[in-house]
Every structure is written in C-alpha cells, then in structure tokens.
Amino acid sequence: MADAARNDVARNDIAWNDSARDEGALPLPAAIAAALEEDIVFGRLHTRERLIEEELAERFRATRHTVRQALAELERMRLIERIPHRGALVKAYNPAEVRQLYALREMLETQAAALIPLPLEEAALAPLRGLQQKHAAAVAAGDARAVFRADLAFHRALFAHCGNLFLAETIEELGQRAQVIRYANLRSRSSMEWARDQHAAMLGALERGERGALVALCAAHFAPAREAYLSQHPALLG
C-alpha cells in the first residue's frame, strides 16, 4: 500500500500539466507523447518511473489505445523502455552511457559545424536570428517550457544547413535521447542564459565566417549538461 501512496503523489504532480490540449492540431497520440516528453524533460517523471496505460488514459481523457500509440512513439524516441507484459519505464542511463552519448553528439555536431557553408547567406541567417530572439525572450521570461522548445528549434535550424539530411536527423535524435539527462540544466537560470549567449556567439561566427569558433562552440555547447548529470550520479548507478 506504500506503493499506491507513492503513485498517487506522482500522479498529482503531473496532473498539473494538462498540456496535451495546447498542442493544437497535432494528432492526439503525438500530443500525448509530447506532453509526456515534457514531463520527462522537466523531471516530473523520474528515471525508472513506471508509466501505466490506464492512468495516462484517464489523465488525457483518451482511450488506452491512444495512450499505447503515444508510448510506442516515446519508445521510438528512446525516452522510455517497454518490457513485454510489464509496461513502460522512463529510460535510465549510467555514467558510462552518458559519456558515450555526449561523445557521439560532440563528434557529430563538430562534423556538422564543419560542413555548414560559411559565411552563411543572409537568407538563412535571418530565421536563425528570429529563433535566437525567441529563445532569448523565453529565457528573459523565465518560461522553461518555451526555452526548451526554442532551444530545440534553434539547433534544428542550425544543423539543417550542414547539407546532410541524415546527419541533421541523427543529431536531432541524439539530442532527444539526451533530454532525459539534460533536465537539471533547464531549471537554472544561469545555464539558460549561458545557452542563450552561446547561441548568439554561434550566430556571430556564422555571419563572419569563423569556422574554428563555430566548431568549438558546437563541440562545447552541452558539456555543462553532461558534467551536471555526472556530478549528481555516483559511479555505481545511473
């Protein structure tokens, strides 16, 4: 019965966030998946926590089938793990895995940064500036959700210019997988401001055609998240 009590607390926690509806025109499973993704990113759902289909169906006022599809989507993104007849768990990474994941991201983003044509033409630069401003505004407003979305959009738009669709996709996928790890950083205002300033510096490098600076910025961009995660999780278990 202690278990039931724990589950109730968790359910109340996440019940605050009824954000499936505000996704607008998204198909329902995608909207549910997005809401759960946020729950994971912002730590409302913890590592190893169980996701129970019927509870989610009630919360989102959807059928269990719909929830099931959303869970399949989250599994595809590798944010959760599904074990046959046992349900879905928020995925956990041990420190070695975290290091490997970030090492790969660094490698790919470095290569992608090296492929972006420099200096970037104005027509491509303008949308990036727009996204940068959105991100900065979200940081100023202290709106963590908006920061999260704007950050994703900025990086997607940036690496879209690397000239390799598959590289850009892979970078984005690995970024999604790292979200489970990243959430600690979204809460701190200073780290959000640091990211904002890095984006500004990237834009500068893109404008002025400074290849070395761009590559260095991309490579170093997520070091803080990795370090924060590793420092919080003792070596024995992730």
Added chain:
Amino acid sequence: MADAARNDVARNDIAWNDSARDEGALPLPAAIAAALEEDIVFGRLHTRERLIEEELAERFRATRHTVRQALAELERMRLIERIPHRGALVKAYNPAEVRQLYALREMLETQAAALIPLPLEEAALAPLRGLQQKHAAAVAAGDARAVFRADLAFHRALFAHCGNLFLAETIEELGQRAQVIRYANLRSRSSMEWARDQHAAMLGALERGERGALVALCAAHFAPAREAYLSQHPALLG
C-alpha cells in the same frame, strides 16, 4: 484494372517467400517485419510499392493488428513510409539522399574504426573470425539470404568494439536504412566475393594493429553499392 493486375503479379512474387515462420522464437510482429525486410532488401518489394494490411495479414496468416505492428516496426527502421489513411510505401531515396546517407555512413564508420583498440585482443578476434567464416561459407554456397544476415552480423560485431554503444547503434541503423539501396549488390556473386575479401582484410588489419588500413577499408567498404545505385538511377528521380 491495370493496377489490380500489377498488384497480383507483385503478390505472387512475394508469396514464394513464406519466411515468417522460420524466424523461430521471434514474436510474430517481429517475424513479419523481418520477412518484409528481406522482401525489401532482395527487391521482391520495389521502391514506392504499396503494402496493404489485409493482403499481408492473409499472407502471414495473422490478424491485421499484428501486421500493423510489423509495419510500425518497419516504419521505425525507416524502410517504409506511412501516410495517414493512405497506407505504407516502400521508401524511396533520390540520388542526393543516397549520397548524403553514404557520406554519413562513411564518416561514422571511419570514426568508429579509429576508436577500435588495436591490435584487437584474441578473445575479441575469435568471434569475428567465426562470423567471417560464416559469411564466406554463405558466399560459397551462393545463399544470398545467409550472406545478408552474415554480413550484418560481422559489421555489428566489428563496430561493437569501438567503445561507444551509441555510435555502434547509429551505424547499424544507418546500415538498415541503406538496405533499400543495397540490394542490387547482393545479387552479384562478384560483389559478394569482394565483400568477403574485404572482411578478411579487416581481420588482418585488426590482428596486426594496422590502423590506417582498417580505417581505409571501413571507409571504402560500401562505395560499390552507392555507385551501383547511382548509376542505375538517373538524376531526376530516385
């Protein structure tokens, strides 16, 4: 009605291959997905061809639900594309995409080859030799399916030694996506023999600790498949 006739031909084609059963203990959706994967790889299902749930259900003697799961799996592997209310198509790549996909594979496999500890210890080398022998035996027997499976296994085992789980996974996923493109090569005996000899050369480089040779072999390993595909597909459309 011309359409119906075309579909019948295709259906007879693939009806030869009732290989879902011989996957042994795999869960049924996975077995169906594997059978369809082979159909795609071996060109029994052509690019842009439609996959109709009910036909597949009949062929595999499964319910449409099960087929649906298999299609979801193939979509996850990006071998097919699903359009809402319109069904599933075997994915097509245009020449630019083919080039990008292979460029990324080359980049990743080069990096992975650079990370494998050299010379590779005997305990790790022995299983690789075993897989190489299986591959060579399949080539000798002219068993294209066995060649396909053995080739996958060899590369998976090779890159598992790069020390980065995510890099190895990503390489494998991109290899799966390239399967749509690769099939032309599986038919020719000479290309199978070429792959076999390349594997042998890789093993030699692993044993003797020849980093440069290993990297070069990995980078060049799939150039023939790319070239074969590009030469067959005029620039306008893939």
Added chain:
DNA sequence: GTCAACGGCATTGTCGACAATCTCATTGAC
C-alpha cells in the same frame, strides 16, 4: 467537351471487450 459534385468501394483507424501475463501478498510445509 470540361469540370465539379456525388457516391461506391477499398483501405486504414479506433473502439470496447476479453484473454494472457505478471506481481505480490498469503498460505502452508518443513
């Protein structure tokens, strides 16, 4: 003769109900 509206048919998507499986507390033997 052209073209837009209609409607039948093929196909995919969703639902509620039931079956299969796992978990965990209880029971009973030693």
Added chain:
DNA sequence: GTCAATGAGATTGTCGACAATGCCGTTGAC
C-alpha cells in the same frame, strides 16, 4: 523462520467489429 507454491488483483496484449477516410469512376450541368 524460511521458502516455495498458490491465487487474486492489477496491468498489458489481442481480437473482431465498426467508423472514418481517401481514391476514383460516374454523373450531370453548362
């Protein structure tokens, strides 16, 4: 007291039926 077997309840998996949608040939107006 420990431990394995049992069984009830919780949870996931699968099914058949029906709803929704898109495709495409037909109809009819101009």
